[in-house]
Amino acid sequence: MAQTAFGPGPFILTVNGGSSSLKVALFRDENPPVSMVRCLFSRIGFPDSLMTVVSGTTKKPESRTLAVPDHAAGMDLLMHWLEQAVGLGNIRAVGHRVVHGGVTYSRPERVTPDMLAELRRISPYDPEHLPSEISLIEAVGRRCPGLFQAACFDTAFHHDLPRVAALLPIPRRYDAQGLRRYGFHGLSCAFLMRELTRVGKTGEADGRIILAHLGNGASMTAVRRGRSIETTMGFTPTSGLPMSRRSGDLDPGIIAYLARTEGMDVERFHRMVNAESGLLGVSELSPDMRDLLAQEARDPRAAEAVALFCYHARKAVGALAATLGGLDTLVFSGGIGEHAAPVRARICESMEFLGITIDPRRNQAGEPVLSRQDGQVTVRLIPTDEETEIARSVHELLGME
Ligand SMILES: Nc1ncnc2c1ncn2[C@@H]1O[C@H](COP(=O)(O)OP(=O)(O)O)[C@@H](O)[C@H]1O
Ligand SMILES: CC(=O)OP(=O)(O)O
Ligand SMILES: [Mg+2]
16 A cells, blocks of 8 residues: 555544534554544534644644535545545545434444435434434545445444333334434443453453443443443433533423423424533533533533533433442543543532542542542543544454455
């Protein structure tokens, strides 16, 4: 393979399309894959979209503002840049994060026309993520026809949820139509479990574990003997914990109430619970935990939003521990879980009854183990990396071709 700006190829490209962001990373196709450069488009669809590039070697972020009207436009810009930096011929495969795989997909798979048709069919399951993810697969296909593309599903980690956890308490006929609890953030869960196997005590990864993925989207998952047995998100990623802009679980009665009293229609309701709720909705200030922590001393709305987030997270730890029949390990991850020491402290407050005690110094310093020496539950901080998980899966799939 020819020499490129990032050394010799071949490369794997990973594509992670969020609701208004796009993360792309280039890996050298080795075992394990080596991250060469990462690129983040944020605020897609806004006039001040930002492109941030972080090189795998210097780790120095370089940002510039540019108009990115939608995900496909971001992908086109990126492919153009990659053509010059590495040559598209040096890219062996592209791996996409696909948030929803419905009942059909339980492992990473090569994208086929049939898969695209099925993803289009289930798009209404997750209109926040699936349409843009499909458009990214299509954008790559247009630019590089025939290139190996794989879909890595967030729902896959939870595919074998116990029936009682997956079943929704609504008329049975909907279950047959795919209306069930699926669970998300599975790529992050898979990565965290791999890391726990690497850094944990002997047998720890086979114990009773809660993975707290707290980012803009936030969910917690109970894992026993390596298997997801319960998780806070259900049919869509709007459910579960309150998030940066998403409401999380709500009383279903609210939908009918707002329709009757305000004439609120489906689209308006969808926008409210996905884009105008959570930390942003309660604080009326910001969806960003950093901003709220900085303002909570002087603005009671910021304080209430942070308190609400920590309260629901603590409640979820208790509920998930009950489904596990006790707890051995609690893992904090995601932007908030990895960086917000005060939030971690508040989630773990008054949890001694469950064996959770964290050491304030370790927590403040963000050490890999946060629990006290004598703590019954090992509380850990593990940075997640969905991109590496995707690249690993693609490398494995290529090996099976
Ligand atoms: N130092 C920090 N202190 C508090 N919150 C932080 C810090 N760094 C990042 N966060 C929060 O992490 C969240 C973003 O999480 P991240 O996992 O990066 O997002 P995404 O889900 O979009 O991948 C934001 O709410 C941000 O405020
Ligand atoms: C599944 C999900 O919530 O994804 P994100 O956190 O990237 O929005
Ligand atoms: Mg995320």
